[in-house]
Amino acid sequence: MEPHIHITRRERFNxxxxxxxxxxxxLKNEExxxxxxxxxxxxxxxxxxxxxxxxxxxxxxxxxxxxxxxxHIREKVISKLDHKNINLEVDFMAGKMASxxxxxxxxxxxxxxxxxxxxxxxxxxxxxxxxNNYVEYYGS
Amino acid sequence: MEPHIHITRRERFNxxxxxxxxxxxxLKNEExxxxxxxxxxxxxxxxxxxxxxxxxxxxxxxxxxxxxxxxHIREKVISKLDHKNINLEVDFMAGKMASxxxxxxxxxxxxxxxxxxxxxxxxxxxxxxxxNNYVEYYGS
Amino acid sequence: MEPHIHITRRERFNxxxxxxxxxxxxLKNEExxxxxxxxxxxxxxxxxxxxxxxxxxxxxxxxxxxxxxxxHIREKVISKLDHKNINLEVDFMAGKMASxxxxxxxxxxxxxxxxxxxxxxxxxxxxxxxxNNYVEYYGS
Amino acid sequence: MEPHIHITRRERFNxxxxxxxxxxxxLKNEExxxxxxxxxxxxxxxxxxxxxxxxxxxxxxxxxxxxxxxxHIREKVISKLDHKNINLEVDFMAGKMASxxxxxxxxxxxxxxxxxxxxxxxxxxxxxxxxNNYVEYYGS
Amino acid sequence: MEPHIHITRRERFNxxxxxxxxxxxxLKNEExxxxxxxxxxxxxxxxxxxxxxxxxxxxxxxxxxxxxxxxHIREKVISKLDHKNINLEVDFMAGKMASxxxxxxxxxxxxxxxxxxxxxxxxxxxxxxxxNNYVEYYGS
Amino acid sequence: MEPHIHITRRERFNxxxxxxxxxxxxLKNEExxxxxxxxxxxxxxxxxxxxxxxxxxxxxxxxxxxxxxxxHIREKVISKLDHKNINLEVDFMAGKMASxxxxxxxxxxxxxxxxxxxxxxxxxxxxxxxxNNYVEYYGS
Numbered sequence: 009m010e011p012h013i014h015i016t017r018r019e020r021f022n023x024x025x026x027x028x029x030x031x032x033x034x035l036k037n038e039e040x041x042x043x044x045x046x047x048x049x050x051x052x053x054x055x056x057x058x059x060x061x062x063x064x065x066x067x068x069x070x071x072x073x074x075x076x077x078x079x080h081i082r083e084k085v086i087s088k089l090d091h092k093n094i095n096l097e098v099d100f101m102a103g104k105m106a107s108x109x110x111x112x113x114x115x116x117x118x119x120x121x122x123x124x125x126x127x128x129x130x131x132x133x134x135x136x137x138x139x140n141n142y143v144e145y146y147g148s
Numbered sequence: 149m150e151p152h153i154h155i156t157r158r159e160r161f162n163x164x165x166x167x168x169x170x171x172x173x174x175l176k177n178e179e180x181x182x183x184x185x186x187x188x189x190x191x192x193x194x195x196x197x198x199x200x201x202x203x204x205x206x207x208x209x210x211x212x213x214x215x216x217x218x219x220h221i222r223e224k225v226i227s228k229l230d231h232k233n234i235n236l237e238v239d240f241m242a243g244k245m246a247s248x249x250x251x252x253x254x255x256x257x258x259x260x261x262x263x264x265x266x267x268x269x270x271x272x273x274x275x276x277x278x279x280n281n282y283v284e285y286y287g288s
Numbered sequence: 289m290e291p292h293i294h295i296t297r298r299e300r301f302n303x304x305x306x307x308x309x310x311x312x313x314x315l316k317n318e319e320x321x322x323x324x325x326x327x328x329x330x331x332x333x334x335x336x337x338x339x340x341x342x343x344x345x346x347x348x349x350x351x352x353x354x355x356x357x358x359x360h361i362r363e364k365v366i367s368k369l370d371h372k373n374i375n376l377e378v379d380f381m382a383g384k385m386a387s388x389x390x391x392x393x394x395x396x397x398x399x400x401x402x403x404x405x406x407x408x409x410x411x412x413x414x415x416x417x418x419x420n421n422y423v424e425y426y427g428s
Numbered sequence: 429m430e431p432h433i434h435i436t437r438r439e440r441f442n443x444x445x446x447x448x449x450x451x452x453x454x455l456k457n458e459e460x461x462x463x464x465x466x467x468x469x470x471x472x473x474x475x476x477x478x479x480x481x482x483x484x485x486x487x488x489x490x491x492x493x494x495x496x497x498x499x500h501i502r503e504k505v506i507s508k509l510d511h512k513n514i515n516l517e518v519d520f521m522a523g524k525m526a527s528x529x530x531x532x533x534x535x536x537x538x539x540x541x542x543x544x545x546x547x548x549x550x551x552x553x554x555x556x557x558x559x560n561n562y563v564e565y566y567g568s
Numbered sequence: 569m570e571p572h573i574h575i576t577r578r579e580r581f582n583x584x585x586x587x588x589x590x591x592x593x594x595l596k597n598e599e600x601x602x603x604x605x606x607x608x609x610x611x612x613x614x615x616x617x618x619x620x621x622x623x624x625x626x627x628x629x630x631x632x633x634x635x636x637x638x639x640h641i642r643e644k645v646i647s648k649l650d651h652k653n654i655n656l657e658v659d660f661m662a663g664k665m666a667s668x669x670x671x672x673x674x675x676x677x678x679x680x681x682x683x684x685x686x687x688x689x690x691x692x693x694x695x696x697x698x699x700n701n702y703v704e705y706y707g708s
Numbered sequence: 709m710e711p712h713i714h715i716t717r718r719e720r721f722n723x724x725x726x727x728x729x730x731x732x733x734x735l736k737n738e739e740x741x742x743x744x745x746x747x748x749x750x751x752x753x754x755x756x757x758x759x760x761x762x763x764x765x766x767x768x769x770x771x772x773x774x775x776x777x778x779x780h781i782r783e784k785v786i787s788k789l790d791h792k793n794i795n796l797e798v799d800f801m802a803g804k805m806a807s808x809x810x811x812x813x814x815x816x817x818x819x820x821x822x823x824x825x826x827x828x829x830x831x832x833x834x835x836x837x838x839x840n841n842y843v844e845y846y847g848s
Contacts, residue, residue, distance in 0.1 A: 013529050014564040022278065024164040024189040027349070040348060042355060048233035049164040051191005053278055064533075068460060069447070069525030074561060075462060093188035105349030109293050113344075138162065138193055141354060144294040153809045154844040167629070180628060182635060204813075208740060209727070209805030214841060215742060245629030249573050253624075281634060284574040302838065304724040304749040307489070320488060322495060328793035329724040331751005333838055373748035385489030389433045393484075418722065418753055421494060424434040442698065444584040444609040468653035469584040471611005473698055513608035558582065558613055587769070600768060602775060665769030669713050673764075701774060704714040 010063035013071045014131055017058050019081050021090035024051040025106040049093065054111075055136040056085070058119060062128040072128045084118045108137045112145040120147070150203035153211045154271055157198050159221050161230035164191040165246040189233065194251075195276040196225070198259060202268040212268045224258045248277045252285040260287070290343035293351045294411055297338050299361050301370035304331040305386040329373065334391075335416040336365070338399060342408040352408045364398045388417045392425040400427070430483035433491045434551060437478050439501050441510035444471040445526040469513065474531075475556040476505070478539060482548040492548045504538045528557045532565040540567070570623035573631045574691060577618050579641050581650035584611040585666040609653065612697050614668075616645070616675065620683055621691040632688045644678045668697045672705040680707070710763035713771045714831060717758050719781050721790040724751040725806040749793065754811075755836040756785070758819060762828040772828045784818045808837045812845040820847070 026049050027041040037045040044050070058081055062071050088098050094106040100114045116133045123130045136142040166189050167181040177185040184190070198221055202211050228238050234246040240254045256273045263270045276282040306329050307321040317325040324330070338361055342351050368378050374386040380394045396413045403410045416422040446469050447461040457465040464470070478501055482491050508518050514526040520534045536553045543550045556562040586609050587601040597605040604610070618641055622631050648658050654666040660674045676693045683690045696702040726749050727741040737745040744750070758781055762771050788798050794806040800814045816833045823830045836842040 011533050011565065012568060013532070014566075015529065016562050016564070018560040020278075022190050022192055024191040029347070043231035046231050046233070048236050049189050049191065050162050050231040050233070051164040051189065052162055053193040064529055067449070069527035069530045071529055078560075091183035091186050091190040093186070093190070096188050107349035109295065109344055109351055110349045112293070113291050138160075140298045140358075142296050144296070145291065146294075148292060151813050151845065152848060153812070154846075155809065156842050156844070158840045169627070204809055207729070209807035209810045211809055218840075247629035249575065249624055249631055250629045252573070253571050280578040280638075282576050284576070285571065286574075288572060300838075302750050302752055304751040309487070323791035326791050326793070328796050329749050329751065330722050330791040330793070331724040331749065332722055333753040371743035371746050371750040373746070373750070376748050387489035389435065389484055389491055390489045392433070393431050418720075420438040420498075422436050424436070425431065426434075428432060440698075442610050442612055444611040463651035466651050466653070468656050469609050469611065470582050470651040470653070471584040471609065472582055473613040511603035511606050511610040513606070513610070516608050558580075589767070667769035669715065669764055669771055670769045672713070673711050700718045700778075702716050704716070705711065706714075708712060 010066060012061065013064050014059055014061045015071050015074070015077075016060075017074060017077050017081060019056045019058070019078070019086050021054050021056065021086050022051065023054060023089050023092050023094050024049040025094040026050065027105060027107060029105070049095075052137050054089070054108075056081070056115065057132075057134040057136075058115075058130070059132040059134070060123055060128045061131040072123070072126055076126070077123075080122050081119065084122065085115050108135050108141070108143045109145075111135055112143045116145050116147055150206060152201065153204050154199055154201045155211050155214070155217075156200075157214060157217050157221060159196045159198070159218065159226050161194050161196065161226050162191065163194060163229050163232050163234050164189040165234040166190065167245060167247060169245070189235075192277050194229070194248075196221070196255065197272075197274040197276075198255075198270070199272040199274070200263055200268045201271040212263070212266055216266075217263070220262050221259065224262065225255050248275050248281070248283045249285075251275055252283045256285050256287055290346060292341065293344050294339055294341045295351050295354070295357075296340075297354060297357050297361060299336045299338070299358065299366050301334050301336065301366050302331065303334060303369050303372050303374050304329040305374040306330065307385060307387060309385070329375075332417050334369070334388075336361070336395065337412075337414040337416075338395075338410070339412040339414070340403055340408045341411040352403070352406055356406075357403075360402050361399065364402065365395050388415050388421070388423045389425075391415055392423045396425050396427055430486060432481065433484050434479055434481045435491050435494070435497075436480075437494060437497050437501060439476045439478070439498065439506050441474050441476065441506050442471065443474060443509050443512050443514050444469040445514040446470065447525060447527060449525070469515075472557050474509070474528075476501070476535065477552075477554040477556075478535075478550070479552040479554070480543055480548045481551040492543070492546055496546070497543075500542050501539065504542065505535050528555050528561070528563045529565075531555055532563045536565050536567055570626060572621065573624050574619055574621045575631050575634070575637075576620075577634060577637050577641060579616045579618070579638065579646050581614050581616065581646050582611065583614060583649050583652050583654050584609040585654040586610065587665060587667060589665070609655075614649070614671075615696040616641070617692075617694040617696075618675075618679060618690070619692040619694070620688045622688040632683070632686055636686070637683070640682050641679065644682065645675050668695050668701070668703045669705075671695055672703045676705050676707055710766060712761065713764050714759055714761045715771050715774070715777075716760075717774060717777050717781060719756045719758070719778065719786050721754050721756065721786050722751065723754060723789050723792050723794050724749040725794040726750065727805060727807060729805070749795075752837050754789070754808075756781070756815065757832075757834040757836075758815075758830070759832040759834070760823055760828045761831040772823070772826055776826075777823070780822050781819065784822065785815050808835050808841070808843045809845075811835055812843045816845050816847055 027044040028037040104110045112133045112135050120130045134144045167184040168177040244250045252273045252275050260270045274284045307324040308317040384390045392413045392415050400410045414424045447464040448457040524530045532553045532555050540550045554564045587604040588597040664670045672693045672695050680690045694704045727744040728737040804810045812833045812835050820830045834844045
């Protein structure tokens with residue numbers, strides 16, 4: 009059996025967002041989401057790490073073509089998020105709270121089918137919102 | 149004469165902005181400012197470095213009280229920028245293009261008087277907008 | 289079932305310590321612990337990463353209130369370690385070898401009850417002692 | 429039972445390599461491996477993280493002697509890779525595609541016996557090739 | 569007069585090189601250049617910082633169009649260095665010792681004319697060869 | 709005339725210190741130096757950057773032999789500071805306030821003569837005490 013490898017690709021995007029529920033009062037939004045609920049938005053330099061796992065291809069010494077993986081992430085995710093408003097402009101976040109947690113889950117759902125078509129497995133999506141906070145999602 | 153020292157304090161803020169001129173057409177804004185002109189905003193984790201220079205106080209071994217410097221930066225600058233929209237909410241950026249260049253100049257102007265009152269000199273304001281770009285202003 | 293998420297919060301503290309056993313001779317301490325056994329102490333900028341896991345709250349899009357998590361870590365751990373001597377001044381390290389390994393275990397024990405009260409699970413405590421070494425503890 | 433700990437040591441090496449198969453045409457090599465197939469070589473600052481796991485020694489508060497671990501990694505791996513050509517000069521890579529994936533597996537095989545002799549377990553080998561890509565191997 | 573600003577753009581390239589003089593014996597090359605003289609090459613992830621200075625354009629709030637600056641650096645420098653052998657393949661390094669010092673000077677010479685055509689001034693070229701060493705050149 | 713280059717070498721040390729004046733009361737020490745005055749010490753992972761300037765040697769493409777520079781820094785400075793108590797054990801800090809500012813000046817004085825003997829000029833000593841603070845000294 010071929011050895012099992014994990015490989016991770018980093019991509020970045022800069023976006024605006026806010027955390028709030030339209031069914032909450034302003035006061036309640038402020039209480040639950042703090043300064044992240046600012047109606048005039050704020051933003052981040054998000055850093056995305058996508059980890060793929062599977063057996064090594066003995067001919068190429070690769071698990072997955074990294075150039076393809078980078079293009080897949082940029083096409084499905086980065087092009088829709090970079091320099092955008094996550095609440096207003098990102099189709100796969102429509103109707104969801106724009107938290108980093110929900111973003112990680114939605115990015116998983118965007119990336120998984122294409123990766124699984126290559127025979128590799130999407131293992132983890134990790135998003136760093138600031139140098140002090142990051143979220144990881146393993147698919148369920 | 150006491151030796152001359154430079155000391156730098158790092159602070160951070162997360163904010164939304166856009167680059168555009170109201171007197172440009174949408175097309176011209178897009179042409180000049182690219183995806184940074186998105187009317188729905190985008191944002192960054194800005195990193196601010198404030199460098200102060202001057203002679204060492206021989207009694208304390210300090211150039212400036214760093215705790216005071218941190219509080220001064222947070223009071224005059226970070227509290228107004230963090231989790232805010234630079235175009236809409238920041239008094240010292242009102243009526244200015246929300247570029248990192250203009251931000252560095254405006255932050256200099258906010259910080260300089262208080263620092264100069266301590267007898268030290270504000271030497272440089274540096275802002276990193278992304279890991280690939282930073283701006284420095286030396287006061288003129 | 290709600291998706292399961294991991295979220296990590298970074299905090300920092302600067303502390304002094306030494307590694308030694310009072311029942312060892314100086315020579316034996318030097319032999320086993322090397323320059324870390326210096327009786328005059330040395331110190332580090334420790335970086336602490338606390339990872340919490342659990343199902344997402346569908347109403348807030350959060351797993352845990354990150355502001356609370358930061359305050360919990362600062363109250364239970366950072367306030368006791370920052371600018372302190374780990375061997376002499378930290379109640380939860382009393383009578384223990386001041387190794388990063390023991391520190392990770394002790395920090396776990398300080399943080400776990402409060403986190404588990406929120407319904408989330410403490411998943412991992414990670415401490416970086418230098419850029420070249422870090423320790424992780426998963427609770428058993 | 430003693431608590432189970434993970435400890436990670438970072439080491440670095442700078443090396444040249446290329447990705448190609450001698451049984452492929454130049455065109456096929458270019459197609460599969462892109463600019464990494466350049467016959468005149470290119471190179472990287474590789475960063476290696478070695479993670480070891482096991483129960484804590486209650487006498488020393490250590491899982492493994494970190495000084496020994498650093499020397500073991502430098503003797504078995506770094507001394508053979510640093511400032512070398514991975515394709516031409518590294519005995520444990522002879523006859524293998526010089527991919528980061530294969531490098532992680534080969535480094536695992538070099539390091540595991542010595543680490544297991546100490547009673548600890550080699551848990552993971554991680555190699556960062558660039559700031560955007562890293563590979564992890566868990567031993568099978 | 570418009571305020572004077574410094575702006576820095578980061579780009580990266582991965583390349584192979586060696587340090588040696590053909591008129592030295594192997595022994596002398598080894599003596600002077602150490603393991604950097606390995607005839608089979610080694611390589612680095614080089615990080616390039618290009619700093620440009622000048623007055624702010626009051627209409628755009630810019631000193632220079634950063635998108636153009638990135639493209640200029642990639643066209644003149646990165647495309648010739650990335651995944652290349654600096655000794656064998658880089659026209660602007662032909663006949664020169666492939667030291668980071670000479671590389672900084674040569675990159676300055678490649679970039680300066682285009683930047684000066686925009687009205688801005690090339691202020692500094694900085695190259696990091698490893699996390700422990702970097703070189704800066706100010707143009708004379 | 710040969711081009712003028714700046715080259716920087718990074719080294720690190722972990723040390724304990726405290727800030728206090730024996731002629732101050734405990735209260736006054738606490739007031740001026742805050743938690744840095746803790747009589748039981750605290751410590752840091754200090755990062756030292758030494759920048760040397762001068763004309764390039766056209767034969768070697770070097771300004772200074774970097775291997776020698778690293779050894780010089782380790783012999784004169786790191787070996788005396790690493791895993792030490794700056795207040796109690798470092799000859800060149802005896803009788804001085806153990807501030808990062810004074811440390812930068814003292815390190816300059818230790819390093820300058822040997823560097824100037826090579827024909828190069830010591831340009832700057834920079835010390836990072838934490839990720840949020842650094843000090844620079846230019847020699848007067």
